Amino acid sequence: MADLGAESPERLAAFEARIAAGEKIEPGDWMPEAYRHQLVRMISQHAHSEVVGMLPEGAWIPRAPSLRRKLILLAKVQDEAGHGQYLYHAAETLGVHRDELIAALLEGRAKYSSVFNYPPLTWADVGMIGWLVDGAAIKNQVMLAQCSYGPYSRAMVRICAEETFHHKQGKEMVLTYARGTAHQRAMAQDALDRWWWPSLMMLGPHDSDSPNTPQLVRWGVKTKTNDQVRQEFVDEHAPELLEVGLEVPDPELRFDPADGHWHHGPIDWDEFWAVVRGDGPLNAERLEARRRAFEEGRWVREAIAAHAARREATA
Amino acid sequence: MSAAPGRPSGDGPRWEVFKQDAAGKPHQAVGSVHAADAEHALLMARSVHARRPAAVSLWVAPADAVLSVTAEQLAAAGDEGAAPAHGDTEGAPQRYLVFRKSSHRRAITFVDHVGEVTAVGPWAALRAAIVAFPEPPALAWWIVPSERVSASPDYEAAAWFEPARAKTYKQQSAYGTTAPTRRRRQG
Ligand SMILES: [Fe+2]
Ligand SMILES: [Fe+2]
Numbered sequence: 001m002a003d004l005g006a007e008s009p010e011r012l013a014a015f016e017a018r019i020a021a022g023e024k025i026e027p028g029d030w031m032p033e034a035y036r037h038q039l040v041r042m043i044s045q046h047a048h049s050e051v052v053g054m055l056p057e058g059a060w061i062p063r064a065p066s067l068r069r070k071l072i073l074l075a076k077v078q079d080e081a082g083h084g085q086y087l088y089h090a091a092e093t094l095g096v097h098r099d100e101l102i103a104a105l106l107e108g109r110a111k112y113s114s115v116f117n118y119p120p121l122t123w124a125d126v127g128m129i130g131w132l133v134d135g136a137a138i139k140n141q142v143m144l145a146q147c148s149y150g151p152y153s154r155a156m157v158r159i160c161a162e163e164t165f166h167h168k169q170g171k172e173m174v175l176t177y178a179r180g181t182a183h184q185r186a187m188a189q190d191a192l193d194r195w196w197w198p199s200l201m202m203l204g205p206h207d208s209d210s211p212n213t214p215q216l217v218r219w220g221v222k223t224k225t226n227d228q229v230r231q232e233f234v235d236e237h238a239p240e241l242l243e244v245g246l247e248v249p250d251p252e253l254r255f256d257p258a259d260g261h262w263h264h265g266p267i268d269w270d271e272f273w274a275v276v277r278g279d280g281p282l283n284a285e286r287l288e289a290r291r292r293a294f295e296e297g298r299w300v301r302e303a304i305a306a307h308a309a310r311r312e313a314t315a
Numbered sequence: 316m317s318a319a320p321g322r323p324s325g326d327g328p329r330w331e332v333f334k335q336d337a338a339g340k341p342h343q344a345v346g347s348v349h350a351a352d353a354e355h356a357l358l359m360a361r362s363v364h365a366r367r368p369a370a371v372s373l374w375v376a377p378a379d380a381v382l383s384v385t386a387e388q389l390a391a392a393g394d395e396g397a398a399p400a401h402g403d404t405e406g407a408p409q410r411y412l413v414f415r416k417s418s419h420r421r422a423i424t425f426v427d428h429v430g431e432v433t434a435v436g437p438w439a440a441l442r443a444a445i446v447a448f449p450e451p452p453a454l455a456w457w458i459v460p461s462e463r464v465s466a467s468p469d470y471e472a473a474a475w476f477e478p479a480r481a482k483t484y485k486q487q488s489a490y491g492t493t494a495p496t497r498r499r500r501q502g
Contacts, residue, residue: 168490308351
């Protein structure tokens, strides 16, 4: 195979023309190193978020209030494990190995979504996470399904189909509580009070604080900015929450008939960055849980490898 | 079953996974798993890629057995790529499975199985595939020696793939529209 060569202006222009024409970039195609680097960063963070995202809800599986709810939650958490695998696969097509990425997570060198460092305190939180956190994730993932990099786009298309189940089961639970007894309504409201702002924050810093965004948009990695995706999320969820009689914990939230959008008040970015830096309520616990799972799985990996080696030797 | 060389890893080498949605449809590349051997890879593939209906068969192949070439790489290789010895050491003719991607449309899968060729090496197989399967034009080719491909066992098909059909609570359609009422927003 001919050497596809270094980054000349012509090559970069040809690459950008392909993206402008709506072509997908596939493994083996030429790409600027910065494109590859940004994709590895984004996809691996996304994969880690799916994997760490199993922990808050996984803790509620034994305490589900009915067999139906237990089956649903098991299936949802299993889906998140699968999402992590689809995404590690997509990252591996860019020349990194899943082992390196997981090592970075376990050693605390990798980022994952800040929202999973908050504790789900009641069963109503499980519903609210499905409705809001998965709801916010879907908005982001629908955008990323248009990504110019083929493997990432395909993982997103598959994930979005499964996330819609996560979103709907959560919404169904919250609606049940919101229309239930006074105590259930209070639980739903309490859950909303704690999950509303983390859900807005998980869509990332404002565009003015996202220096990578213009290049990511030009290269079709992202097709919308953080603020655009957050606006879509608020426009869908704020009116529905109000409709069921819940109060969104934002005194400045209002609908502007002039532009047709729901406008939210200022986000507490100090809190966001503190959680990203590792000072959230559960950062240490989340990493500890992942490390423990990795260690407790060691004997399984060793047994499988020994079995394969013996089978190979006697084949 | 053949050996699965690859870089040493706690989770074993990488295997590409191909899923068939229904009888008569092609197997399609859906992603990869890490596994110690082909049997393990098929079990992993089932857990990761067949948690929903629309699966009747899975294939796995070690990732390092796949020759993957995009249209851009083919064009860049030019005449060099057409040279008989390109990348191949001549061997006994063997069967290769041919997979192709031919659209930039948004999709959930990558290359589709389109057929088989017999050749002395993967590059010779690619050249044969380009002749045998000219339409529609390929954006990417995968060439995989058929002896390196392992299939999910037919006698397991019901046990592996039927349960996903019964678990209707995993389908978003099971929840209908749960919108509280009509949206307030206009247009
Ligand atoms: Fe997910
Ligand atoms: Fe989800």
